[in-house]
Amino acid sequence: MEALATIARIAAEAGDAVVDPAAAKNTAAAASAGYAYGLAAIGPGIGIGIIFGKAIESMARQPEAAGMVRTTMFLGVAFTEALALIGFVAFILLKFA
Amino acid sequence: MNNLNPSVLAMRDTGPSPEAQITRDIVKRGIIAAPALIVLSSLIWGTAGAWSSAYGLGLVLCNFIIAAGLVATTARISYALMMAATMFGYILRLGLIALAVMLVRNEPWVDLLALGLTLIITHLGLLFWEMRYVSATLAFPGLKPVMENK
Numbered sequence: 001m002e003a004l005a006t007i008a009r010i011a012a013e014a015g016d017a018v019v020d021p022a023a024a025k026n027t028a029a030a031a032s033a034g035y036a037y038g039l040a041a042i043g044p045g046i047g048i049g050i051i052f053g054k055a056i057e058s059m060a061r062q063p064e065a066a067g068m069v070r071t072t073m074f075l076g077v078a079f080t081e082a083l084a085l086i087g088f089v090a091f092i093l094l095k096f097a
Numbered sequence: 098m099n100n101l102n103p104s105v106l107a108m109r110d111t112g113p114s115p116e117a118q119i120t121r122d123i124v125k126r127g128i129i130a131a132p133a134l135i136v137l138s139s140l141i142w143g144t145a146g147a148w149s150s151a152y153g154l155g156l157v158l159c160n161f162i163i164a165a166g167l168v169a170t171t172a173r174i175s176y177a178l179m180m181a182a183t184m185f186g187y188i189l190r191l192g193l194i195a196l197a198v199m200l201v202r203n204e205p206w207v208d209l210l211a212l213g214l215t216l217i218i219t220h221l222g223l224l225f226w227e228m229r230y231v232s233a234t235l236a237f238p239g240l241k242p243v244m245e246n247k
Binding site for chain 2: 041044052056059074075
């Protein structure tokens, strides 16, 4: 009960504090950039999973084609990763530049 | 999916690694392209741009080397491990790139715009450059006239 009262008091004090609009905007921008980077990493993660799943399936069906499959798989994974890299660079530029 | 060999998880590849060969080519081309990229960056962003571009190119090449090393090493053990290593390697390498950029972002010799653009452009550029040769190599067996044994 005492802890709840402390939390309520802190919240009331925070509510009374004057919020600097520029600081609030910066905080919102930083949070948005972080969410954007997290969202940008989801797509490539799913893509890489699909590429690998299909590559394993192909190698299991045709082991003699494993070299060719791995070559295209590696390039596909690298291209998919570029999406995550773009998301990361956008995050860095939005947050720090 | 249902016709998969049940021993697929135990499959492994003891032959030469195509990933290592691709990465070797990419690194060679990256080193070839480095002077032009650094000079271009220095013209646009000055000394900080040149250092940032060199650093970004180094990061991209290290990223390719780590990716190829992980795949080539784990493929010799089993394909299942290769898949796991690549999925976790993706997270690991993203984290390493983020760490490498965060560590230097406040340094006076770093221009974040130059560094970011170098990361994207060199990654994609080197891949497209390599893809031209890989696609030609993959297409070649189909285009090559079959020698008849007489």
